[in-house]
Amino acid sequence: GDSVTQMEGPVTLSEEAFLTINCTYTATGYPSLFWYVQYPGEGLQLLLKATKADDKGSNKGFEATYRKETTSFHLEKGSVQVSDSAVYFCALPPLNSGNTPLVFGKGTRLSVIA
């Protein structure tokens, strides 16, 4: 079935470092792709999305490009801040939606130190 694989965490970076969190997917067709973020003590919230191949989603300095040829949607940020410390989830809607609107990866914890 449709699935998402994220790089294992945790990831620890110094402030202003470059961030990449890898996400690859397995899906029939070309679904929309999403990144959600979970800040400490909070629920998940949508960070960005891309609805078709070659689209780039962006928000709060984060970007991700929908790459059909590599079935990837890697999350990047040029200069991370301490406030970016959170858990990041890649997600997609399963083709046969079944019971859930989205299938989530297992999450990647990012810690940014000053």
Place this chain on the structure above:
Amino acid sequence: EAQVTQNPRYLITVTGKKLTVTCSQNMNHEYMSWYRQDPGLGLRQIYYSMNVEVTDKGDVPEGYKVSRKEKRNFPLILESPSPNQTSLYFCASSLSQGSNEQFFGPGTRLTVL
């Protein structure tokens, strides 16, 4: 403000003592669901509801019940909690099952002793 609220945020209880975690959304969403989040396992769906009086099992429903008597509320009931239900629980809602963006509550951290 559009939001999903959960109560309580934190709960410590003992094995076998029935409890209810409430969830409410003010966005008139049709679809609501409950997840549990455990280290190394990510988010797993417990139950979901596509509309009032329509509920169904997710991936890990054992030991849980839900009800959907009103569109805005979707309580999670643990009739006889056990230690393996110690977890972080999230309620989520979306406009419909086909609507991809989900809105999450802040979470309820449950410890069953």
